[in-house]
Amino acid sequence: MIARTSLVLFVATMTACSAAEDQPAPHMQQASPVNTEPSPTTQNTDTLTEDIRAGEKLYASRCGACHSVDANRIGPMHRGVYGRIAGSVAEYNYSDALAQSNIVWNEQTLDQWLTNPQDFIPGQKMGYRLTKETDRRAIIALLKTLTPTDATP
Numbered sequence: 001m002i003a004r005t006s007l008v009l010f011v012a013t014m015t016a017c018s019a020a021e022d023q024p025a026p027h028m029q030q031a032s033p034v035n036t037e038p039s040p041t042t043q044n045t046d047t048l049t050e051d052i053r054a055g056e057k058l059y060a061s062r063c064g065a066c067h068s069v070d071a072n073r074i075g076p077m078h079r080g081v082y083g084r085i086a087g088s089v090a091e092y093n094y095s096d097a098l099a100q101s102n103i104v105w106n107e108q109t110l111d112q113w114l115t116n117p118q119d120f121i122p123g124q125k126m127g128y129r130l131t132k133e134t135d136r137r138a139i140i141a142l143l144k145t146l147t148p149t150d151a152t153p
């Protein structure tokens with residue numbers, strides 16, 4: 001009787017082990033990436049990553065002739081542009097129109113600006129437009145990642 005119970009337990013244990021061995025992969029796959037965004041966004045993380053990658057390429061080809069991230073060139077430097085007041089980079093000589101516009105760069109204002117700067121802020125001096133909506137979305141996703149560093153107050 002005792003021997004028989006042990007055998008049953010033994011078999012039961014073996015079965016449980018092999019069953020468990022078959023399972024770990026699906027279990028691990030269930031661990032989903034933690035969403036560190038403070039507020040919910042309409043895009044999922046994969047789309048956002050794709051947008052940022054596309055934005056990097058577009059930035060180099062479309063904006064790089066006049067802008068760079070950390071230096072003023074023909075246009076002002078872009079680090080920290082998202083969330084900052086338009087026309088506020090020190091040492092950059094903005095048009096009066098942009099300097100006095102009092103707008104803050106967010107998704108909506110950047111989209112309007114890139115669509116047609118002259119329509120958005122008449123008298124500004126950026127002679128460039130980004131007509132494709134998907135291009136603007138990608139560039140804006142990239143600009144959002146250019147957060148100010150400690151070295152750039």
Ligand code: HEC
Nearest residue numbers: 062063066074075076086087088094095098124125126128
């Ligand atoms: C032909 C040169 C040129 C190109 C190309 C260009 N820009 Fe500009 N950009 C400027 C100039 C000049 C200004 C300053 C405008 C003013 O003072 O009225 C400016 C200003 C800006 C500003 C306002 C920044 C601030 O500090 O207020 C943003 C944002 C911007 N550009 C984004 C872009 C993006 C994104 C691209 C690429 C899609 C781009 N620009 C392409 C010349 C350019």
